[in-house]
Amino acid sequence: MHAFANLLDRLSYEPRRNGKLALMEDYFRHTPDPERGYGLAALTDELTFQNAKPGLIRALVAERTDPVLFALSRDYVGDLSETVALMWPRRPRQGDLIGHNAPPGPLLSEVILGLQTTGKAALPGQLAAWLDGLDEIGRWALLKLITGALRVGVSARLAKTAVARLGPVEVNEVEEVWHGLAPPYLTLFDWLEGRSPPPESRDPAPFRPPMLANPTDLEELTRTEAPEAFAAEWKWDGIRVEVAAGRDAGGRHIARLYSRSGDDISATFPDVVDAVDFDGAIDGELLIVREGMVQSFNVLQQRLNRKSVTEKLTRDFPAHVRAYDLLALGGEDLRPLPFAERRARLEAFVAGLGPMFSVSEPVRFGTWEEVAAARADPQSAGAGSDAAAVEGVMLKRLDSAYVPGRPKGLWYKWKQDPHVVDAVLMYAQRGSGKRSSFYSDYTFGLWTEVDGAPGLVPVGKAYFGFTDEELKEIDKFVRNNTINRFGPVREVVHEAGEGLVLEVAFEGVNRSTRHKSGVAMRFPRISRLRWDKPPGEADRLATLERLIPSDAAESAAARRGRRKR
Structure with a gap:
């Protein structure tokens, strides 16, 4: 535990990627098995603990400290794990006597x-014993494991990149085998x-790591790329998925639906899985399509993460996969082929699959200016x-292989410009980790009749989008x-x-019965500080309501009607 705790501590203070x-x-070179494998699992967020939850930590510290003191300390520090690690009152253990070496942590x-095997009743005592046997950094690392929020600036991809350096392999090769492995990754x-x-991997329907795109704009494309080297297609506002199917050793047909991160979401969308009668893999976008029309992301959200899927749910929210790419077919791996060839095979293949699948239509263009015009007006450009369900345009180099990760220069995404409103800062709260000393989480509102x-009336919360210097300015204003x-x-x-106006950028807005304002923003972020604008000139709630899709308003009305009945 000592080596892993020190790694987390050093990572939290290291800003450089190469560092x-x-x-x-x-750590991976010099830490023995199985410790390094479990460290890798923690860094890649592959660990789950059924009984160990943040509430357990709060209950334990309440037994050993004054609750008022803990509340004040938690407020000051801003992070649960760090607060408990600093103020945990250790109890002497056997061996902690003068003249004896203390037992190792x-x-x-x-x-x-x-954490994975201890029962719920015995876990508090076990956790307290571990905390007693660790120093402050060790306690902090242990509690970070339990809360599931390491927050040390390391993505799963970066951790896999580091472990790939142990051998003469690329990180994409590690990605290829990753989903057939389990901690502590001895093989x-x-x-x-x-x-x-x-x-x-003997899995007949394995997950294949997705290829991702880099953001771009007209200036970059005009300066660096030739339009004739690319194809364009719509970027749909659903969730990226992979449909994979094959036959096991006994000849049984296996089909799965994966999210972009590799989570198996087949149980939530059995209608999609039941429609798969091929052996291969399709990369696409999961959407809700009613009467031939793609619905907004808000409608799709009403099917995501459902624990039980009824016949009525699948009927009211019919799923559909709009295919982007063909990764495998009949045991043949198509990913090394150029995109142009994969695309031609995709169109021919999907044509015979039935109504559950369709191909994302290409955007015809000859210049980057024509792509810009299509992006600005999808309806007139073929959508x-x-x-309304188009999120932007995807640009794919015709000769590009399907490469996991986000390689430069092969695929680009040119999303539609975000919506912006000028909102008034109303409430602020300290952040976590490095931002625990700053008021960095903001609630903002728009004017209406009250x-x-x-x-x-509050309309949203945001905790990113500003620079470190702007954070200091807002923090000073709050104090x-x-x-x-x-x-x-x-x-x-x-x-x-009086007050501070924030220019807030967001991807969309929908009706919400859980918010006082009746609306919910999608991915809000602070894009600019408007010191130049008096709060009285900030936008009104009606400005936001005009952006709500009609289907979102209808679905909200339907939910209200069901509650009344």
Whole structure:
């Protein structure tokens, strides 16, 4: 546990990508099995603990500390794991006596296996014993494992890149075998260090890591790329999925639906899986299509993450896969082929699959200016009645192989410009981790009629989009203009003549019965500080409501009707 805790501590203070890679590579090279494998699992978010939850941590610390002191400390520090790690009152253990060597703290493998196997009743005592046996950094790392939020600036891809450096392989080769492996990844390390051949997957419907696109704009395309080298297609506003199917050793047909991150979501969309009667793999977008028209993402959300899927749900929210690419067919891996060839085979293949599948239509163009015009007006450029579900344009080099990850220069995404509104800062709260000393989580509002008079109503929250310097400016404003406190939340001045206006960018907006304003923003972020604008000139709620898709308003009305009945 000591080595992994030190790794997390150093990663949290290392801002450079190459610096983080060097730290992780050193850890994987010099930490023995199975410890390094469990460390890799933690860094790639592959661990789940049924009984270990943040509530358990709060209950434990409440037994050993004054609750008021803990609440004040939690408010000041801003992070649960860090607060408990700093103030945990250790109890002496056997061996902690003068003249005796204290017993070593637990191994990472012991902790992880213990968290996975210890019963709910025995877990609090076991966790308290581990905390007593660790120093502050070790306690912090242990608690980060339990809360599932390491927040050390390491993505799963970066961790896999570091482990790939142990052998003469590319990170994409690690991605290829990753979903057939399980912690502590002994076969992976044996392969990377030359003791065995690559791990083999016998899964007839494996997940294939997706190829991702880099953002672009007209200036970059005009300066760096030739339009004749690319194909264009619509970028649909659903969720990226992979449909994979094949036959096992007994000849049984297996079909699965994967999310972009490799999660098996077949149980949530059995109608899609039941429609798969081929052996191969399709990369596409999962959408809801009613009466031939693609619905908004808000409609799709009503089927996502459902634990039970009824016949009525599948009937009211019919799923559909709009295919982007053909990755495999009949046992043949098509990913090394050029995109132009894969696309031709995709169109011929999907034509015979039935109504569950369709091909994402190409966007015809000759110049980048024509792509820009299509992006600005999808309806006139061929998207027709589905234009409201178009998120932008995808550009794919005709000669590009299908390469996992986000390679440069092969695929581009040119998303539609975000919506923006000028909103007034109303409430602020400290962030977590590095931002625990700053008020970095903001609630903002728009003007509307409140009890017959103009007033602000909260419409969203955001905690990113600003620079470090802007964060310091907002933090200073919050501290100097606090008018009320609600636990860790500060209310700041927000009158018509006083306050701070934030320009908020967002991807979309829908009706919501869970929010006081009746609307919910999608992916809001702070795009600019409007020191130049008086709060009284900020936008009104009606400005936001005009952006709501008609199907979102209808579905919200239907839900209200069901509740009344």
